[in-house]
Amino acid sequence: MRKILKKPEVLAPAGNLEKLKIAIRYGADAVYIGGQAFGLRSRAGNFSYEEMQEGVAFAHERDAKVYVAANMVAHDGDTEGAGEFFRTLRDIGIDAVIVSDPALISICFADAPGLPVHLSTQASATNYKTLEFWKQQGLERVVLAREVSMSEIQEIGQNTDVEMEAFIHGAMCISYSGRCTLSNHMANRDANRGGCAQSCRWKYDLFEMDNGLPRNIVDEDEEPFSMSAVDLSMIRYIPDMVEAGVDSLKIEGRMKSIHYVSTVASVYRKVVDAYCADPDNFVFDPAWEDELWKVAQRELSTGFFYREPTEDEQLFGKTRKIPQYAFAAQVLDYDPETKIATLQQRNNFGVGEEIEFYGPGEVGFKQVVTELWNEFDEPIDRAPNAMMTVKMTVDHPVAEFYFMRKKKVERVRTKVK
Structure with a gap:
């Protein structure tokens, strides 16, 4: 049992x-x-x-x-x-x-x-x-x-x-x-008292001596060295x-x-x-x-x-692409009769772009932005200003505290090891 x-x-x-x-x-x-x-x-x-x-x-x-x-x-x-x-x-x-x-x-x-x-x-x-x-x-x-x-x-x-x-x-x-003193030495900021400068994530050149002269051994197609x-x-x-x-x-x-x-x-x-x-x-x-x-x-x-x-x-070696999604907006309100959502913009987006909504406990869905209005109900092509209020037609019901994001670039994913 x-x-x-x-x-x-x-x-x-x-x-x-x-x-x-x-x-x-x-x-x-x-x-x-x-x-x-x-x-x-x-x-x-x-x-x-x-x-x-x-x-x-x-x-x-x-x-x-x-x-x-x-x-x-x-x-x-x-x-x-x-x-x-x-x-x-x-x-x-x-x-x-x-x-x-x-x-x-x-x-x-x-x-x-x-x-x-x-x-x-x-x-x-x-x-x-x-x-x-x-x-x-x-x-x-x-x-x-x-x-x-x-x-x-x-x-x-x-x-x-x-x-x-x-x-x-x-x-x-x-x-x-996490008991590190690198930040203390590199930036005079004590990591163990709240001041970590994350010096391990800085990008460094890596040198060796070649006939008495320093030579950078990080290839051009590789990421700079980090710890x-x-x-x-x-x-x-x-x-x-x-x-x-x-x-x-x-x-x-x-x-x-x-x-x-x-x-x-x-x-x-x-x-x-x-x-x-x-x-x-x-x-x-x-x-x-x-x-x-x-x-x-x-x-x-x-x-x-x-x-x-x-x-x-370790983050070193060939450059590796990862997903790039931008948090585009937060849902403030939704009218089920008109299927229009009121949003607070968090990143620039506009008509013609594919976006994705997701919410608490809900599977996300994708759609294309077909229409946008500003807070005065005037048609607009883009929502360019941070925290501006906009409205758009949404294909499926959403609710307050749902979020909207958009894909920024193509990605090459590395599997979890």
Whole structure:
């Protein structure tokens, strides 16, 4: 008899309040955000306390959770105000904080009792004894190091009841568990205190000495050298994650767009629901993967889950094209009698172009733009101005918070490895 599977939560990034609401509308069970202190994304649209209150209210009304990342590595003086910060989060109703530094963990437990603490991936938890240690300290969930393999996750799940959270989609830091000092040296910005300049993704020439003279060894038809990894995607392997007992499937990308957040959250929601509903008869739909490629910015791989990454999982070598879709508009309203949708423009589009609509839980559909009107109901050929209000005839019913995108260039896709 098959064991009863626990459906994992789909955990999406939310760089600001708009993204929080979109992620939840598009299927996320939980979101993680940043406050205005103690996090690792100083350039993200971090939340004020008032925005947190609104976000928590929105999430809890829809049975979703909100976690706050406070995962910086604290130097002397960095912990000032942490107790008040954690108390405020607790009183707002934040469901948990994600922390890596033992000092901040200790402060949180002492000054904000009742606020759950999750261990950040920055802490490099790679075995069940480590999870048991943190359980003894009072933590209920651990975000596993990105370097753990699937077999290691299975072993961890068999030997501890601590909740496991694992990254399943998004950017992969080239350094071990994100603990990098390259940005400190290259840009004098501390990556572990929120200032990462992403120096690993800069494009470098690569030289060797040839008869005493430097010679660039990067060919003209190759990308300049970088130290950046391709992105992670476990879309085809969600069954393995569920069977291994992973409690939370985490999507990276607090600085990504609402186009990205909505698409990725929606796709993983579909896959998780489909597998958990009938695991014995689950069949992977290639359309799910095709959907992810519409927002991919780099090639995709399975990271460390099934083998040690090689140079093929690094962004270097022959130039590789990836999908290029532009987020064109957001639906504000739809009149079913006239089949006219009111849109807020996000990227230039016009009559004669093929576009695609998609919405929460809905399969997208394509059509050609045949007519456009501005906010004064005057006919126009294009919608060139950012955030302008336009109207168009739509072939199928849509609703508020549906999105419209358009294909920019032809693509050459690389399969998930």
